[in-house]
Amino acid sequence: MFHHKSLLLMPAALAVVLCGLAAWAEPPAEFLNKQVTMVANPPVKLVDQEGAGRLYEVGPLTVLVMEGPPREMGFQHGRLLAKKIHHIIKEGYMVKALWGRGYTPEYVNAQSERMQKHFPPSIIEELNGMVEGLKAAGVDDISYEDVRLGITQAEILHFPPNAPPACSNFAVWGRWTTDGRLLHARNLDWSIEGDAQDDAAVLIWRPEGGHPFMMLGWAGGVGSVSGMNAKGITLGEMTLPSGDATFDGLPLFLQMRM
Structure with a gap:
């Protein structure tokens, strides 16, 4: 089953490598002449499973495959990535990016409430399922409000609107690639000092009645800023803050997923 989905991971591997390299303000000497290569057939190891959900190690990548209706996919996510979700919320990126x-919490939750008014019901179901999955894995100190931050934190961190533009994309195809295929890569302009990379994951959704898709993100995220669907359509976000922006709308991570 996983073999067919592995087609989704080839551009992902390239993008993850590029994100890691570009996060350094001054790349270490060993990276200056490093060539980026695509691994078409990395070793695949099944680590755990929950219902129709599967957790894999694909080379150096953590890959989560979720399948079913929203609440079940959320449960699979929470149960299978419980340790990483707990780390990113209680010790890692969220602590450093927000509370640090x-x-x-009062300000962050108030803005998150404004954005939640625009969440599709399926997303709320998925988030509730994630909390249930965390509890099933023995993690009792993470609330719905905590996992909701995985969707809303980008808007909060990019406000006020006088911040500089961020992130980059490039695509090459035709005579610029060895076999003519289109390659799309995106740089996530987040400092590695925030440690988001510690809980990075390739997330693959196979929604009941919908089209499979994947996103490059991190444990606990139900949306992200880079991804591809089963038809090979890719997307990558670039941030340009605006004075017209408010918190009364659909968060970026969900816009990208929709």
Whole structure:
């Protein structure tokens, strides 16, 4: 079963490598002449499973495959990536990006509530399923509000609107690639000091009645800023803050997923 989905991972591997390299303000000497290569057939190891959900190690990547209705996919996510979700929320990126910068839970939750008014019901179901999956894995100190931050934190961190543009994409095809295929890569302009990379994951959804798709993100995220669907359509976000922006709308991570 996984063999067919592995087609989704080839551009992902390239993008992850590029994100890691570009996160350094001054690349270490050993990276200056490093050539990026695509691994078409990395070793695949099944690590765990929950219902129709599967957790794999694909080379150096953590790959989660979720399948079914929204609440079941959320449960699979929470149960199979419980340790990483707990780390990113309680010790890693969320702590450093939000609480370490002086944001308060009151402010963050108030803005998240404004955005949640625009969530599709299926996303709320998926988030509730994730909390249930975390509890099934023995993680009891993460709430719905905590996992909701996986969707809303980007808007909060990119406000006020005088921040500089961020992130980059490029695509090459035709005579610029060895076999003519289109290759799309995206640089995530987040500092590695935030440690989001510690809980990075390739997330693959196979929704009941919908089209399979994948996103490059991190444990606990139900959306992200880079991805591809089973038809080979890719997307990558670039941020340009605007003075017209408010918190009263659909968060970026969900816009990209939709």
